[in-house]
Amino acid sequence: MDDRQRKFIIGDVLGGIAVYNFQNGALMKSFTQQGSSPVVQLTYCDTSKTVLAAYTDGIIRVYV
Numbered sequence: 001m002d003d004r005q006r007k008f009i010i011g012d013v014l015g016g017i018a019v020y021n022f023q024n025g026a027l028m029k030s031f032t033q034q035g036s037s038p039v040v041q042l043t044y045c046d047t048s049k050t051v052l053a054a055y056t057d058g059i060i061r062v063y064v
Contacts, residue, residue: 003046011039017053017063031063 001008007028011017015036019029041054051063 002044003049009042009044009051011042011053013038015039015055017042017051033061 001022006022007019008022009017009019015033015038017031017039018027020026021028036059037055037057039053040056041052043052044050045052049064053061053063055061
């Protein structure tokens with residue numbers, strides 16, 4: 001969930017990340033990484049409004 005509890009963020013086994021509206025489930029934004037490994041951890045940072053994603057291959061990415 002984001003800082004205002006209006007969006008939820010999901011990572012998938014293909015390495016994609018999607019942001020959805022909490023009230024109606026509409027897709028708001030998505031990020032895809034070609035050839036990426038599965039997402040194992042997502043953390044939302046309130047102060048910078050960014051998402052940190054950790055992957056099974058040890059990579060950590062920051063999404064704005």
